[in-house]
Each structure stands twice: as C-alpha cells, then as structure tokens.
Amino acid sequence: MNELMREAIEEARTGIHAGHGGPFGALIVREGRIIARAHNEVLSSNDPTAHAEILAIRRASATLGRFDLSDCEIYSSCEPCPMCFAAVHWAKMRRLYYACTRTDAAAIGFDDDYIYRVIRGEAAEMQVELSMIDRSEGLTLFGEFSSLEGKQLY
Amino acid sequence: MNELMREAIEEARTGIHAGHGGPFGALIVREGRIIARAHNEVLSSNDPTAHAEILAIRRASATLGRFDLSDCEIYSSCEPCPMCFAAVHWAKMRRLYYACTRTDAAAIGFDDDYIYRVIRGEAAEMQVELSMIDRSEGLTLFGEFSSLEGKQLY
Secondary structure (H helix, E strand, C coil): CCHHHHHHHHHHHHHHHHCCCCCCEEEEEECCEEEEEEECCHHHHCCCCCCHHHHHHHHHHHHHCCCCCCCEEEEEEECCCHHHHHHHHHCCCCEEEEEECHHHHHHCCCCHHHHHHHHCCCCCCCCCEEEECCHHHHHHHHHHHHCCCCCCCC | CCHHHHHHHHHHHHHHHCCCCCCCEEEEEECCEEEEEEECCHHHHCCCCCCHHHHHHHHHHHHHCCCCCCCEEEEEEECCCHHHHHHHHHCCCCEEEEEECHHHHHHCCCCHHHHHHHHCCCCCCCCCEEEECCHHHHHHHHHHHHCCCCCCCC
C-alpha cells in the first residue's frame, strides 16, 4: 500500500486507542515529506471542529507560517466531511488522497454523509434552522470592507 | 435591528479594521447571553481555518467544557461557508442566524459560493483532485474502531 496512507491510518489508529476520537488521521505532505500530522481529537479536546484534517492543516500552516498550502497535498484515512473538504479548499490545496468513503463513515456511526446531503439539498430533515436577518446592515459592513485601502483577499 | 446581530457585525468590523481578515463575525449565544465571540483571523493567524464561526465554536466549547453546543445558537454576519456550516452541525446546534448571503460574499471576492457549488456537483472546474487509495486498509481500521469496547460516538 501507499506509504503515506499507511502513516495516515497509523495516526488514526493511535488516536482511537488513546480515546481521543473517531478513526480519522491526516497528513500534510510537501515535496514528498510529511510536514504535519493529526488524528481526530473531538473527545479529548472537547472541540467539535478538532477533526484530523482541520488540525493537520492548522499545524502545517503554523509550521510554514502561511495560510496558503497550495504546494502541499493531504492524505486522510477517510473522505473528508464537508467541513474538512472546504478547509482543504480554503488552504488552496489541489490534491487529496483518502481511503474510506463517506458511506463507510456513515456505516460506523458518523454524520458526514448526512451533512453532505443537507448541503446538496437532499436531506429529508434539517438539523439546523436558518434565518436571514438584518442583511442590509451586513451589506453596509461588506461595503465598508470593499472600500478599505490595502486590504488583502485570500 | 436585532441586538445580537448588531454585536456580530460589530465584531466583524473590529476585525477588518485590525487587518485580521475578511468582514466576518460570529457569536455563540446560550440562554440569551453571549458566551463566545470571534471575527475572521485568517490573515493575522496564518490559519486558513480561522473563520469567525469556527473560532466562536471552539471558544464556546472551551468555555462550556463540552463539544455539544445543542443548547446554543449562532449569529453570523454572513451565511457560513460549507466548512463553518458543517461545523455548526458537528457542534449539534439547531439555530443559525445570518445577515449577508453566500452570493454577497462572492461579490466581495470570497470563494464560499464556489465551494458550495463543488459540493453540490455544480462547479465547472475542480480546484482539488481527489483519489481514493487503500480503502481496504482503511476499512480494517474502521472495523477495529467498531469493535472497541466503551467507545464514545459523537
């Protein structure tokens, strides 16, 4: 098997035996070298966003001192949930390798597939009720941002 | 206007004038009281995941000492991107208020709407190339997790 995927799965294995969270591990790889690794820490850190990919991206960004990881690839023991998939985009990465699928994750009790269905407009029930309020005041803020000189887009 | 949304927008305003990131602010509210607030810090922290909602959720979880925020609501100056929208689900929240829309965010240069279109299968081009590898070894890990005694699902 792929040596980097083996490492990602081993990282996940370490996490489940420590009781840190689900069976998810991720690596960030740059020029063939692992620059960050993480496993799911939702339970041990009491942080619902502490998925392996989010933590690995945060650690790689801290190591490199930049939020642009476009020269990096990510290896994950499972197809990322929408949170992590979007984070890969925000980090500007272009290559993602995964082992298990979102359906495999659903089979062992995780909601990844449900959240994908919500976003795709295919869920029968919505967990979250959304309300748009005060858009005009929000647009005033957006206009203020747009007119800022020297602002950096990312 | 809604007083809590006013606070969320003011939080975003503080962030843009400090040069921390885009015009995004979020509050976590429990029993009518603000328990966490955050603005986008992607630029100041060099962390591509440092969106307002992610930071607010992490701070609220740290304050309450739990990853389950089902008794909390979230206010955001903008419709959350897929990363933050999924994070709201992982935090088990049921109520989300937002001001600007993903289209408004696209109009001032942010990729939220593009990432939504990727997930919905509606994007003309894919930033990220995905490859499934070594699924069988991933499934071995998942089986190992499933057979762990006393494991906690979340």
